[in-house]
Amino acid sequence: MDIIKNDLINDILTTRCADPFGCLGLQQGPAKKGLSLTVWQPEALSIRVLAMDSDTLLSTMKPTQHPGLFYAEWPKEHSRFHYRLDITYKDNSQYIIVDPYQFPEATFTDPEHHQASLYKSQGAIQTHVQLSKSVTVTGTRFAVYAPAARSVAVVGDFNAWDGRVHPMSSNGDGIWRLFIPNVMHGARYKFEIRSHAGEILPHRSDPYAQRIEQYPSFASVTCFENKHQWQDDAWVTRPVEDIYEKPMSIYELHLGSWRRKDDNQPLTYTEIKDQLVPYVVEMGYTHVELLPITEYPFDGSWGYQPVGLYAVTSRFGSPEDFKALVDALHQANIGVIMDWVPAHFPADSHGLANFDGSKQYEYPDPKKGWHPEWNSIIYDFGKDHVVNYLISNAVYWLEEFHIDGLRVDAVASMLYLDYSREDGEWIPNKDGGNHNYEAIDFLRRLNETVYLNHPRCFTVAEESTAFPGVSKPTYMNGLGFGFKWNMGWMNDSLAYIKKDPIYRQHHQGDLSFSMVYAFDEQFVLPISHDEVVHGKGSMITKMPGDSWQKFANLRAFSAYMYFHPGKKLNFMGNEFAQGQEWSHERSLDWHLLETDFHKAQHLLSKDLNHLYQEESSLHFDHSHLGFEWISYDDSANSILAFARKAKNSDAHSIAVVNFTPTPHGRYRIGVPKAGYYKIILDTDETKYTGSGYVKTQAYKTQAVVSHGREQSIELEIPPLAGMLLIWSATPIN
Known part of the structure; x- marks a missing residue:
């Protein structure tokens, strides 16, 4: 049978359709009388139309001259109705599905949200359509921003990853939407995008996916279970305090290598929870800081090349498992900081790079959009949808996972247009300078959003330059961070302690100089993962002298760090003088605690932490x-x-x-x-x-x-x- 030939039908057949609701589903019949139904199921042999709430046969659809395109009509006056499709496929399999193209109201009605909570309306959202008191259709509403795309389709387990089956619809605002009934929690999916130039791009993971599989699929996974019942009310409702006058001793750790099983497999979130919580309590830390736990494809990036800012990495378990870890830490009065990476992202084909065939998330010019130091791509902070995407992500972790602090990675690379670039390799700002005004505005808005809406939470900048006012409020023309890593103190003090004591008399200023600027910012003193990797050696191997002197030097340095003004941060292993340089592929050397020197350093670290918490004179560290x-x-x-x-x-x-x-x-x-x-x-x-x-x-x-x-x-x-x-x-x- 031949049906009305129009451009939309042709677009459906060639997977270029931007308005599938204009031709699929129930439509007004010919001459605007009655109703017609068009269904596109490219692998179907036959289709029957059934009532939504019974097996009543409403029609047997007729095939058209286009294989996979079926048509039915009700020529007389007929009220609109909801229906199911009983489909027999070419392989003789038979399924009954609910046609998504009968639910424009579910597709185009955006859930209420603010710009800071975009994750509540984009990505994959579980949706319920109430048809009657007894009939509710539940499924997933997909939404993705791809304004330069010619067409977008949802592909997944539910349609055999066939980009012809579920074309999405765009109403001109750049967002492509489709509600698909009966797609439930745990469904694997991606987006198939045809660029405006006509090419079908590699399947993209959902930028708002709350779970993403590991290699090789990198499939997004619908995530609707909220099984975890939070038990940290006492923590999240505690009085708002001046954190600058409270002790803060941070235990920085990489979840994949803190401890490992006998077969060298990493612990799960649940296993980490059972071991980590009592350990940090015993050791006297006030906070843990997790190297990035947002999803990332390459283990060797340690999470600093994320593809999936809204997804907890699935390496160690589910989002609910991770919530349980955070919850347990809070119940033990331990704050949770996560490393957060808004500065750049990798060029992996399933990620944000050239997302819809155009530079939607990155600066178009590589002199501004390509990061030469990390071979990654820089977000375009001048685009509203990019800024909203990132700020919504920060809010997501604070609200949905009860994270207490965001340590913002690589802030210096965001502030300076010439960061890691030679002359001629960067584009000056409108005033001819090297400050990235757009990134500065983004950071200020980020911090204002966090502190306005979550006064118990805080932000920390990893910023290595003398940029003024990093931890000053925005109303004082600062960036608005709560704290800044004191990289100057770290570099000077490590350079000093590496020297043989006989030469230290000539470098006393390396230690005393930090007090010249100690109160210019709200500082954290970091001995982080960056100082014990890439050939730098562990902390104990930096120390000069024989074995006794090495450990004596490390003990003196540890005390100096805790006595010096500023909050404290130590990477895992520092507390017991880890022997080997850190590797993400193996556990820390916990067996060293069987030896006297390492056991003693462990005890000193514990005593320093508890002393720091108890001694009030060490808390007032943000004022001269x-x-x-x-x-x-x-x-x-x-x-x-x-x-x-x-x-x-x-x-x-x-x-x-x-x-x-x-x-x-x-x-x-x-x-x-x-x-x-x-x-x-x-x-x-x-x-x-x-x-x-x-x-x-x-x-x-x-x-x-x-x-x-x-x-x-x-x-x-x-x-x-x-x-x-x-x-x-x-x-x-």
Whole structure:
């Protein structure tokens, strides 16, 4: 049978249709009388039309001159109705389906959302269509932004990955939509996009997919189960506090290599939960920071080349399993920070690159859109839909997974147009400079959105330059981050500690210089994964000297880090002096805890964390009022001495760190107040495998001027060690 020949039917047959609802499904019949039904099932032999709520036969469809295209009509006046299709295919299989092209209302009605919650309307959304009191059709509404596409189809397990079966519809706003009945949780799918030039592109994963399979399919997976019942109410409703005056000791970890099974397979989220939560509680950390857990195709990128910002990586389990991990950490009063990568994305064919045949997500010019250092693609921060996509993603993790903090990766690469580029390889901004105004605006809007809507959450910038005001509020013309990694402190202090102690006297400024700018930003002191990989060696291998000196150096450095103003971050393994350089392909060397030196470093890390939480003078680290130099210029002895002071009280402590193997029997330092000082931590104690250098544990001040102060004490200072003393107006037991 021949049916009306029109452009839409031709587009259906050639998989170029942008308006399948204009010709498929129920339409007005010829001469606008009655109804007609057109169905496109390219592998069908025959089709019968059944009532929606019974097996009543409404019509046997007639094949047309186009194989796979079927037609039926009701020539007399007939009210619209809902129906099912009983289809017999060429392989003699038979299925009854609900035709998606009878539900324009479900396809084109966007769920309510704000720009910061686009994930509630795009991607794959479970949808229910109530036809009557007794009949509800449930399925999945797919929506994808691809404004330059000629046509888009949903392909998946439910249509044998055949791009002819489910063409999507566009109403001119750039979003392609289709509601497909009976596609439920766990269905695998992608989008088949024909570019405006006519080519069918490699199947794309859903940019908003909440689950994506691993290699080789990289299929998106519908994700509607919400089995996890959150038990962290006490955490998420806790009073909003000034986090700048609270201790923050962060345990940074890569989930795939923290611990592994005997067969070298990584732990699941559930297995990690059972082992990680009690460990970080015992060790005294306040937060964990997870290397990126958004989906990524290449293990060796550690997550920093993500394809699937809305999907928890399926390497270790389901989204519900990951929620349970976060929940358990919260119930143990441990905050959860995730590394978040809005700076760039890889060029994998199933991802965002050239998504609809045009540069929808990236800058078109490679001088702005290609990242030469990481061979990746840079988001176009000047496009509203890109900014909304990223900010919605940040909100998604905070709201749906109760994440507490976002550590934003590679901020410097976003701020500067000439980052990792030579002259002539970058495009100046409108004023001829190298600042990316669009990225700056994006970062400010991101931080405003987070802090306005989630006051218990915070953001951290990995930013390695002197860009002003990274952690200043946007109303002060800052970027609005809560914290900034102190890369200057990290680089200077690591350069110093690597040197043989005999040469350190010439580099005292490497340690003291950090206090020149320590309060310009809200800093985190990071010893991160980047410092123990790519040939840099583990922390213990950076230390000079024989075995005892190596561990003594590491202990002194650890104490110095905890005594210095700023929040703390240590990568996994640092706490017990991991031996080998970190590799994402194997577990940490937990067996080292059977040896004295490593076991002692582990104990010191634990004690430092608990001391840091308990000692109020170490918390006031965002103001110069909480710090006072005593001696920063004793380069001959490589000794630093400074006071840490609590806010709004006389409570304070004295930190003394000796970076040489020479002990000092009578070393006088000036102190802020008369009274008594007692050592509460000494890294040279024998329990830490120190020398056990004999010293007095408590000191009464003397009216002897030293370091410009009227009161002083005379200390015994052990070799390669850090000590913390607390003050009291009365004798301390």
